[in-house]
Amino acid sequence: MxxxxxxxxxxxxxxxxxxxxxxxxxxxxxxxxxxxxxxxxxxxxxxxxxxxxxxxxxxxxxxxxxxxxxxxxxxxxxxxxxxxxxxxxxxxxxxxxxxxxxxxxxxxxxxxxxxxxxxxxxxxxxxxxxxxxxxxxxxxxxxxxxxxxxxxxxxxxxxxxxxxxxxxxxxxxxxxxxxxxxxxxxxxxxxxxxxxxxxxxxxxxxxxxxxxxxxxxxxxxxxxxxxxxxxxxxxxxxxxxxxxxTITLRSLWHLLSNEEIKGVEPGILVNNKDNLWAVLERTTFFNAERLNIMDLENKELKTVSFESLMSAFYQYQKRDRNE
Incomplete structure (x- = not known):
């Protein structure tokens, strides 16, 4: 244009x-x-x-x-x-x-x-x-x-x-x-x-x-x-x-595994198009320990702990910097 x-x-x-x-x-x-x-x-x-x-x-x-x-x-x-x-x-x-x-x-x-x-x-x-x-x-x-x-x-x-x-x-x-x-x-x-x-x-x-x-x-x-x-x-x-x-949950999708988390309150629902900052804000506001991440395009749902999400973020950082 x-x-x-x-x-x-x-x-x-x-x-x-x-x-x-x-x-x-x-x-x-x-x-x-x-x-x-x-x-x-x-x-x-x-x-x-x-x-x-x-x-x-x-x-x-x-x-x-x-x-x-x-x-x-x-x-x-x-x-x-x-x-x-x-x-x-x-x-x-x-x-x-x-x-x-x-x-x-x-x-x-x-x-x-x-x-x-x-x-x-x-x-x-x-x-x-x-x-x-x-x-x-x-x-x-x-x-x-x-x-x-x-x-x-x-x-x-x-x-x-x-x-x-x-x-x-x-x-x-x-x-x-x-x-x-x-x-x-x-x-x-x-x-x-x-x-x-x-x-x-x-x-x-x-x-x-x-x-x-x-x-x-x-x-x-x-x-x-x-x-x-x-x-x-x-x-x-x-x-x-x-x-x-900048990094969205979609970017981390391949680094996240669906988890069975017992003894924890039901997690909040987020979209995999959301960036990490927006997700962290919601997680803090609701004091949530787990996230239910929805991929609307492929109709998939992954349940992950907050710790797993941050671990995936650190892996992504390390991989991209090395590349």
């Missing part, structure tokens, strides 16, 4: 982006991850031509973006900013209607689509007639997302979309983000410097440094097959938490 081919951006003698190449599949969520100044936001802005590349080519759905009018290109791309980018003198309804008005939608179509998104984003319709400064940070970010999604663009670009939110609000919006059906139909590129956010939301991650991509791969690839010391060091402080949030 998106192809970035040897793209560079120079500001005078500074190479902000230096020969970057990657592809994003249809309906995939790619994360550009890195510290401030690594070139990730410049890369993102070149995709919708807010910044023109010095060299290289960018294609969306097979079409070179430099061969299109920039205004036309941007109407087909949703764009979400860190500080939401809402117009302060427009009401919420007027903010959401910006692109539909440019596309000359009739009023009824705009209002219907706006109402649909407000419901999906858990926003009361009473907010439509108020101004952005009357909303909380989380509400403003949801309105910014609604504005980006209203015309149903196939591509969504997100620049540190949750960076200005507190941890509690961010965690809640992450959960909504993953559950929102609108986003499952989009090809998304998201910029973040938050490692946990990248691993939680990304199908693939491009880790950048000094204008170049150091490694492009799945979260599991970066954790267990780091390309070099830079990747290892970048993830080192949060490694255990990232592993728990």
């Amino acid at each position: 998106i192809k970035v081919d040897r793209v560079s951006k120079h500001f005078g003698g500074v190479k902000a982006v230096n020969g970057v190449s990657f592809e994003v599949e249809d309906h995939e969520n790619l994360i550009l991850l890195g510290t401030s100044g690594c070139g990730k936001t410049t890369t993102l802005k070149m995709i919708n031509r807010l910044i023109e590349p010095t060299s290289g080519a960018i294609y969306i759905d097979g079409k070179n973006i430099l061969e299109q009018q920039s205004e036309t290109l941007r109407r087909g791309i949703g764009y979400v900013l860190q500080n939401n980018g809402l117009f302060p003198h427009y009401t919420v309804a007027q903010n959401i209607a910006v692109v539909p008005n440019l596309l000359k939608w009739d009023k009824q179509k705009t209002e219907k689509r706006t109402a649909e998104l407000m419901e999906k984003l858990h926003l009361d319709s009473s907010y439509l007639n108020i101004y952005p400064n009357e909303l909380s940070g989380g509400q403003q970010q949801r309105i910014g997302l609604a504005r980006a999604l209203v015309s149903d663009p196939p591509v969504l670009l997100m620049d540190e979309p949750f960076g200005a939110l507190d941890n509690v609000t961010r965690s809640k919006i992450h959960a909504e983000f993953k559950a929102l059906d609108e986003l499952k139909r989009k090809t998304i590129i998201m910029v973040t410097h938050d490692v946990q956010e990248a691993f939680e939301l990304g199908d693939r991650i491009c880790l950048m440094d000094k204008g170049k991509i150091v490694q492009n791969g799945t979260p599991t690839d970066l954790l267990f097959k780091p390309k070099n010391e830079f990747v290892k060091d970048f993830l080192k402080e949060q490694r255990l938490l990232l592993e728990l949030k």
Whole structure:
């Protein structure tokens, strides 16, 4: 859906982006991850031509973006900013209607689509007639997302979309983000410097440094097959938490044996698609000593103790690191 081919951006003698190449599949969520100044936001802005590349080519759905009018290109791309980018003198309804008005939608179509998104984003319709400064940070970010999604663009670009939110609000919006059906139909590129956010939301991650991509791969690839010391060091402080949030019970399935556990309360039921972190949270909350793990695809059930689960996790860690 998106192809970035040897793209560079120079500001005078500074190479902000230096020969970057990657592809994003249809309906995939790619994360550009890195510290401030690594070139990730410049890369993102070149995709919708807010910044023109010095060299290289960018294609969306097979079409070179430099061969299109920039205004036309941007109407087909949703764009979400860190500080939401809402117009302060427009009401919420007027903010959401910006692109539909440019596309000359009739009023009824705009209002219907706006109402649909407000419901999906858990926003009361009473907010439509108020101004952005009357909303909380989380509400403003949801309105910014609604504005980006209203015309149903196939591509969504997100620049540190949750960076200005507190941890509690961010965690809640992450959960909504993953559950929102609108986003499952989009090809998304998201910029973040938050490692946990990248691993939680990304199908693939491009880790950048000094204008170049150091490694492009799945979260599991970066954790267990780091390309070099830079990747290892970048993830080192949060490694255990990232592993728990990345490894699913399905990944451990072949290491788990069905057990008969006597003298223990009936265990909690979990899905083998769940990650270990989510399972540990549930296990702690219910004070459970055993788990009933369901594989819905193959209609299998395994009962395991908490100790067996953790033993399988340690085996998986050791095997993947050795590979």
